[in-house]
Amino acid sequence: MIRKLFKFHGGVHPEPHKSESATAAIRPAPMPSELVVPLRQSTRAAARCIVEVGQHVLKGQRIGEAEGKLGTAVHAPTSGEVIAIGDHPMAHPSGLTAPAVHIRPDGLDQWIDLTPFDYDANDRISMLANLRDAGIVGMGGAAFPSHIKLGTGIGIETLVINGAECEPWITCDDRLMRERGNAVIDGAAILAEVIGARRVLIGIEDNKPEAVESMRKAVAEARPALPMDVIAVPSLYPAGGEKQLIRVLTGIEIPHGKLGGEFGVQCFNTGTAHAVHRAVRFGEPLVSRIVTLTGNADTPGNYEVLVGTPIQHLLPLMGPRPDTDRFLLGGPMMGFALTDLSVPIVKGSNCIIAASPTLFPPPPAELPCIRCGECARACPAELQPFELYWFSRSRNFGKAQEYHLFDCIECGCCSYVCPSHIPLVDYYRFAKSEIWARERESAAADQARDRFEFRNYRQEREKTEKAAKLAAKAAETKAKLAETEGVDNKVQVADGSEDPKKALIAAALARAKQQKAAIKPANTDNLPPEAEAEIAEIEARRQKALGGSEPKPLGVLTTDNNGGEDKQS
Numbered sequence: 394m395i396r397k398l399f400k401f402h403g404g405v406h407p408e409p410h411k412s413e414s415a416t417a418a419i420r421p422a423p424m425p426s427e428l429v430v431p432l433r434q435s436t437r438a439a440a441r442c443i444v445e446v447g448q449h450v451l452k453g454q455r456i457g458e459a460e461g462k463l464g465t466a467v468h469a470p471t472s473g474e475v476i477a478i479g480d481h482p483m484a485h486p487s488g489l490t491a492p493a494v495h496i497r498p499d500g501l502d503q504w505i506d507l508t509p510f511d512y513d514a515n516d517r518i519s520m521l522a523n524l525r526d527a528g529i530v531g532m533g534g535a536a537f538p539s540h541i542k543l544g545t546g547i548g549i550e551t552l553v554i555n556g557a558e559c560e561p562w563i564t565c566d567d568r569l570m571r572e573r574g575n576a577v578i579d580g581a582a583i584l585a586e587v588i589g590a591r592r593v594l595i596g597i598e599d600n601k602p603e604a605v606e607s608m609r610k611a612v613a614e615a616r617p618a619l620p621m622d623v624i625a626v627p628s629l630y631p632a633g634g635e636k637q638l639i640r641v642l643t644g645i646e647i648p649h650g651k652l653g654g655e656f657g658v659q660c661f662n663t664g665t666a667h668a669v670h671r672a673v674r675f676g677e678p679l680v681s682r683i684v685t686l687t688g689n690a691d692t693p694g695n696y697e698v699l700v701g702t703p704i705q706h707l708l709p710l711m712g713p714r715p716d717t718d719r720f721l722l723g724g725p726m727m728g729f730a731l732t733d734l735s736v737p738i739v740k741g742s743n744c745i746i747a748a749s750p751t752l753f754p755p756p757p758a759e760l761p762c763i764r765c766g767e768c769a770r771a772c773p774a775e776l777q778p779f780e781l782y783w784f785s786r787s788r789n790f791g792k793a794q795e796y797h798l799f800d801c802i803e804c805g806c807c808s809y810v811c812p813s814h815i816p817l818v819d820y821y822r823f824a825k826s827e828i829w830a831r832e833r834e835s836a837a838a839d840q841a842r843d844r845f846e847f848r849n850y851r852q853e854r855e856k857t858e859k860a861a862k863l864a865a866k867a868a869e870t871k872a873k874l875a876e877t878e879g880v881d882n883k884v885q886v887a888d889g890s891e892d893p894k895k896a897l898i899a900a901a902l903a904r905a906k907q908q909k910a911a912i913k914p915a916n917t918d919n920l921p922p923e924a925e926a927e928i929a930e931i932e933a934r935r936q937k938a939l940g941g942s943e944p945k946p947l948g949v950l951t952t953d954n955n956g957g958e959d960k961q962s
Contacts, residue, residue: 396624399644401637403773404629405806407561407726409600414687415564417694419572422684422707424498428470429481429737430456430701433491434528435536438463442494448475453505453678456494459525465538466528468678470699473498484704484722484736486729486822493737496701507676512583517546520587527672528679528740532664533633534723536741539665542654543588550657551643552590554581554666556597556604557626557633560724563744565683566663568695570597570604573667574611580666582617583673588659592620594642595663598632599625630726631804635660637773649774649800664743679740686711688721688747698738704745705734713747721746725753726805760813768807768817774800778807782817785824790831793824874900 433439440457450456450469457467473496480490510523521540530536533555554577558566570577585593595612597605608623615621626632626641636647638660645656653659664682671677680700684707687693691712698707704720713720721728722736723744730748768778776797784793798821807817874896920928 396622397644398624398626399641401632401640401773402775403771403806404631404637405771405809406628407630407809409628410562410687411564411567411600413562414685414693414695415567415601419568419683419695419697422696422698422702422710424471424500424502424699425702425706426497427476427703428473428496428498428699428701429493429703429735430467430470430496431481431483431491431493431737431739432457432467433483434465434467434530434700434740437537438465439492440464440467442478442492444475444478444494446475446478449473449499450475450496451503451505453507453680455526455678463538463541464525465530465540466526466678467494468528468680469494469496470680470701471496471498472501472503482733482736484731484739484742488732493701509676510673512587512673517587524669524672527668527677529665529668529672530679530740531662532668532682532740532743533662534727534741534743536739539661539669542659542661543584544654544659546587546589548657549588549590549654549659550592551659552581552585552588552593553639553642553653553658553660554593554595554663555633555635555638555660556595556601556608556663557638558601559598559628559630559633560726561630562687562746563685563724564687565685565695565743567601567604569667569683570601570663571607574604574607575614576670577663577666578608578611578615578617578621579674580668580670581621581661582615582619583669584661584666585617585619585621590619590659593617593622595621595623596626596632596638596642597623598628600628631773631802631806634773634802634804636802649797682738682740682742684738684742685744687744689714689717689749689752690747698742700740701737703735703737704731707738707745708734708747711745711747714749716749716751717747718750719748721748721753726809727803756816757814759815762813762815765812767810767812771806771810773804773806774802776801778817778821781824782815782820785820788827790824790828794828798824798828870897 432442438461441460442456443458444450444456449472451472452469454469455466456469456475459466475494476497477495479492479495481493481495482488483491510520512520521543524543525538525540529539531539531542556566556570558564581593581595584590595608597608599605602625605623605625612621612623624642626638631637632641635653639653639658640646643658645653645658647653647656668679672679681697682700683695684698685693685695686707688711691714693711696707696710704722708720719730720734722731722742723729725746728744728746762779762782764779766779769776772778774797780796781793781798781801784790784796785798801821803818803821805818808815811817
């Protein structure tokens with residue numbers, strides 16, 4: 394079937410370098426002595442650790458619980474003992490650390506009990522929850538949660554399976570489609586049913602004829618219920634970009650700030666389709682992926698690598714040559730040089746390239762921008778890279794956002810064609826990170842301000858409530874005082890009016906006097922006559938000494954006529 398293909402703006406033709414690693418079949422990578430499984434598999438969300446140091450885990454056992462809307466579960470790649478939980482350097486240009494679970498394999502590679510998921514007998518919500526708990530994310534590099542990308546199950550006309558693999562040197566998807574095409578097609582059919590698509594388009598660059606033939610054969614054998622076409626697209630970097638591939642296959646152009654789902658089309662990587670097949674048909678969580686080892690190496694190839702395998706453990710497999718000076722994670726266009734070889738493989742890792750001065754010469758010195766416009770002509774997102782460069786360099790981030798900085802896919806086409814050798818993508822990444830950092834600081838400041846304002850409000854509220862309680866109590870006491878009869882409860886001031894404060898004091902003294910009169914000592918009951926006579930004699934002497942007045946309590950000071958103090962009574 395001849396299908397009309399469309400073109401996208403820009404693009405470049407770098408040397409493909411596919412043949413170096415595409416000829417060897419996929420091989421399993423040896424088990425490392427220690428696995429470092431990051432709880433943060435992407436920049437969007439981290440999982441909550443649910444294991445402890447010293448605990449024995451099985452392959453596929455959940456060690457990280459999905460948290461938040463964008464969270465996915467993390468699983469043990471093999472059976473063994475958890476020996477540490479803590480921060481570890483991650484595969485990121487910043488070299489920052491993230492929480493990780495360190496597992497010492499026991500060599501048994503023993504799986505948990507696996508249960509296939511019967512999606513015909515379950516509803517769509519259960520299916521999405523199963524994919525989240527299986528840790529299924531985009532395998533093209535972004536690691537976006539697949540259960541979120543599947544959307545609501547309505548409004549999607551076309552499902553696009555991305556097998557373009559346009560970046561030079563990388564061949565992991567090529568080998569996957571050649572060797573496991575049937576599994577990829579089955580996973581695509583499951584995704585199409587869950588997302589509600591009516592047709593499936595599988596786009597593969599025409600420099601992978603074996604993969605195209607393998608996938609067409611798999612479609613013929615599967616006989617899917619909905620139309621499914623395998624289409625060879627022209628080799629042009631970055632044809633594997635989501636918006637670019639959608640444009641080539643369907644003619645739909647996704648505007649700035651919009652997503653494909655808003656226009657009835659959604660895109661998934663071939664590796665994601667394969668992972669969905671394994672999760673649904675066999676109940677296997679995502680614990681491994683295909684990684685290309687290539688570049689300045691004696692034995693390049695593709696290996697199935699457990700998530701959490703340190704990169705330094707994989708280097709002997711490729712046999713880097715003596716003049717290798719650095720290693721790149723990802724392709725030469727969008728990848729970055731590793732500063733720490735102990736970083737682990739994550740779900741989005743697809744390639745490790747051994748670099749040398751011969752293969753990747755040091756970049757020439759950066760020269761001033763001459764505004765030639767080559768970068769704008771090559772930009773597949775139809776941006777103005779030279780304007781973004783000036784605004785990013787001058788830290789005018791507001792203007793950079795006005796020129797759609799965040800629509801940049803960081804493909805590197807602008808840097809590739811720049812005659813002044815300016816690392817334009819580095820400036821864009823710097824601007825994005827600064828904007829994100831400022832947004833985080835602003836959000837933290839807003840939270841602090843909200844807490845401070847709530848604290849002031851709470852203190853004012855408590856003060857008002859306390860004053861209201863005191864006023865109510867005073868009113869209640871005054872009401873009781875008004876009901877009390879007797880001269881003792883009223884004190885007249887000089888002008889004949891009643892002083893409320895003195896009246897309260899007088900009332901309190903009167904109550905105390907009444908309470909005192911009502912108290913009878915309990916130790917004088919049932920005394921013998923001799924004791925009663927002795928008490929009566931003592932009381933008579935006391936009354937005589939006091940001049941017949943009412944006896945005063947012990948410890949009360951009396952005052953003589955001259956104002957001096959007498960001894961205690």
